[in-house]
Amino acid sequence: MLQTLRWIFNYIAQVKHIYISALILLVISVVTNLLITISQKYIIDDVFIAGNYHLFPYFLGFFLLMACLYIASWCFKDILFERASDKLRLIMRKEYMQFLYRMPVKDYQKERIGSFVSYLNEFMNSKNVYIWIFPELIEKLLNLILLLAIVGYVMPELLVIIIPLSIVFIVQGKYFGSRIQRLSVERNELKTEHNVNIEEGISSSREVVAFHKVHWEVKKLKQSFQRYLNKIFAMVRLERKQLYISEPLRWGSNLLILGYGGYQVIQGNVSIGTFVVFYQLSIQLLDAIQGVYNSIMQFSNAYGGMYKAKDIIQGEQIDIGNTAITNAIQNIVLKDVSFSYTNEQARVLESISMEIPVGEKVAIIGESGSGKSTIAQLLLRFHEPSKGKIEINKIPLNQISRASWTHKVHAVFQDPYLFPDTIRSNILMGRDFSEDQIVQACKITEIHQTISELPEGYDTILGERGITLSGGQRQRVSLARAIIGNPEVLILDEATSALDLETERRVQENIDSMRKGKTTIIIAHRLSTVENADICYSLHKGKVTVA
Template sequence: MPKQAQLWSTFRRLMTYLTPYGLLTTFSLALLLATTVVKSLIPLVASRFIDGYIAGQTTDGLSLLIGYYGLYMAQSLLQYFGNFFFAKVSYSVVRDIRRDAFATMEKLGMSYFDKTPAGSIVSRITNDTESISEMFSGILVSFVSAVFIFTVTLYTMLTLDVKLTGLVALFLPLIFILVNLYRKKSTAVIAKTRSLLSDINSKLAESIEGIRIIQAFSQEARLQNEFDAINQEHLTYVNRSLALDSLFLRPAMSLLKLLAYAVLMAYFGFKWQKLGISAGFMYAFIQYINRLFDPLIEVTQNFSTLQTSMVSAGRVFSLIDQEVFEPAQLGEVEDIQSGDIVFEDVSFSYDGKNQILDKVSFRVNKGETIAFVGATGSGKSSIINVLMRFYEFQSGRVLIDGTDIRQYSQEALRRNIGLVLQDPFLYHGTISSNIRMYQEISDDEVRAAAEFVDADQFISKLPAGYSEPVTERGATFSTGQRQLLAFARTVASQPKILILDEATANIDSETEQIVQNSLAKMRQGRTTIAIAHRLSTIQDANCIYVLDKGRIIESGDHETLLALRGTYHKMYQLQAGMMEK
């Protein structure tokens, strides 16, 4: 449960986002203050009209009516422009917060994404920032206006009659007690409600991502039950929040206002002759009571939204404040020249407890291809994670061109290493934009990369060619076509080192030959590290390393490993037997 100090700290931090818009914010506040001043004059003009014109003490009724409605028009215009400009500031602030959250997310290490559901992250950058938007665009204006109205109205009432104002002021402490009590009881409920909404998003994202598996295993009913359970718990806490709102907000506040009316009317009834209070004065004072209580009622009604916004802002800031993964740097070497790679006794653990790589050593020279094979969990992909610096290794050395990998800048490292994954990821856009991948390369270079990996054969048959739309994850293309586009993307970046992580594992036999030919061309002149499941795809590798529990237990070319009749031989025999069947 967020503590009050944390909520105030979050609020102060939100206010710092107003700094770039100081001039526009000041102008908006000035308009809101002017609105309040004009609004406070309206009951005074009405009082003069009642006591003067209706009572026959003046004949200037038309001027008073024009002034009365003129003030209403001025109030409406000032309020419109004040709200309009404040809303512009508000949405700009929310844009900035969302930008900061997204920028931080892009720089977070892989370990954060390993333990944080994607739906939770999406919820923070969308739902939670939208909640902040509601606070800035509506609630904050309401609060500022309420402060102005309350202050100006109280001052005006004091100038009219100090004693009557004192009677009304007796109810103000009760209002603040109610607000404080509501705040204490609602904070925990609101925090839990937001947390459950994040869980709903996580379950939804997970279900959409794995919908094929859910349907394949007929798990729709089970997933429905799990979703219903979270959804029902969310509803339970929403109802608790509504119950608190219904008890502490308008009914309680309205009751206090009615009590204030009753006290005031009783006072007028018993003292009007002695005090000499006029009808216009009574009307004006009752209007000021409305204007004293109404903003407080509005603020209290919006307090739940404010609480929700503060909790949401806290969740967004917790994302922004995540420690960005900054791999240790020994220097800033800006480019890789050849692509020679050396691992020297490299040990690595994801959690600092379970060793995934245990003193792994190997070498691959420019233009050579090496491959890693082994059972699931043997450490194959971890070698890639270490080389790409997605994670920090604990001991040993990794050298590229004889230089410690930590001396290369992240940009230089990623620019010179081409990574092709088992499941190629395509982005919403076009064929061309997916190959270009935001690089400054021409259309001719895009086409040349596609032709090099034989992707042009199917691209040219598409209705729009290189402008063919690509839906999310490239769902309208076959696995082989997606992989060829991933190859083209990699070739377009002209990397010196090529990493193939099970790049042909999901390719159908019909497409495999095309993919293999493309891979052969891609590997020419490049240092290549391949992780393979199909042993038939790496038989021409210069050296094959067999991993088991983070250690290299066998190494050599294909023929040498078969002659050893060890683990590699067993794997090869097993796959050969399966192919014969």
């Protein structure tokens, strides 16, 4: 918990000026609220009971001034905390996504995609709780300290009731806090699982209907929701137990303070004004104790949504490198490269050494599982070699800036991802190319005619993952996206596997004509795909057998 708090404070430090200003206003609101309460004693005793009515306008003016200060400070502190919260939301969301993109692919592939979305949502929700709990906790603690000092100075005997009650609350908070924290973590894990099941159920709707498994999918969703609901009920039961202890203590203490204060008035030891004010202060003191306790409970509750995102952000990250490639790529060499996805698994690549000549068309072929696609992923730095190294212009690839490298290398995969956006946006992906360049790229990949026949043309909105297009159409749109910038290196990993032979031949001829003098790496099963390659490497069980 302490590590998490330090982690949160690092974020708060990024908006410290706003936060400190809000805390100053918070202190003003606490002090003015106490002065408003205390001023009532003098209004009752010195004005109404003593009959000094000429003093009433002065006390009323003081009361009004304090009320205005309290309202202004209370309102503006909330505005500042909200502004700090909004800024932190942007900072934390950006950082989460940056770390997610730098996460090793081996770790990324262990999680279901929907889990990361759920972690982000819980991260944001928990952030809001933490951002608002800190000032609330400071407010309650400040109230607690000031009220203890005032009550202890004027009526120290009341501390005999209040101090034991505080100890009970501390013990209770420690007991229930750890249990609520554990249940909170478990609840959020089950919530993530249920949300992922919903997302996957929607994504797989075609397969579910095709296999007549709707009842099976509904049953799975019901079971995951029931597990999540059971954990919520367990938390509610635990929170109810702590209320069964804390509320009777609180109201019992109110009764004792009321009885003791009334007795002191009857005995003539305190004035009516003193009794009225210090009864209010005692109630506020009890509320402050309760507030501190509630804040501890909220900390414990919010921890469940924070720890997973914290693990991602503080987890292993890919070294993005710091050496920029300013000159053209002159050579690409794999030296004794071996790779396995985990230490327990057999190596997918075993001591691979190859040179990819610049400006030529290089083919890598082999049966499924031979390691062809793994070479592409290593070149794209999705993974790092377990042994050996890859050099670009005699510089180790892991030392080269990722931004610099990916600017020069584009890739197309067998199952490309298309965003649920327009065809134009999918091709551009935020880059600045003219309409003529877009059309030319699509003509090269033999998809322009198909797009032109659509009612909205290049402004046609694609469905999720481009589901409104066929597999071959998706591949050709993705090819257009890759070649529009005419990168120095183009990696095609089964990028035309969904095309018929004639269309594939035309697309290849167009790309070959466009990319003369550029490096193209083709990974394929079909020999027809690589028959006009300048160099061909054949892989078998992770080793080069023919070059």
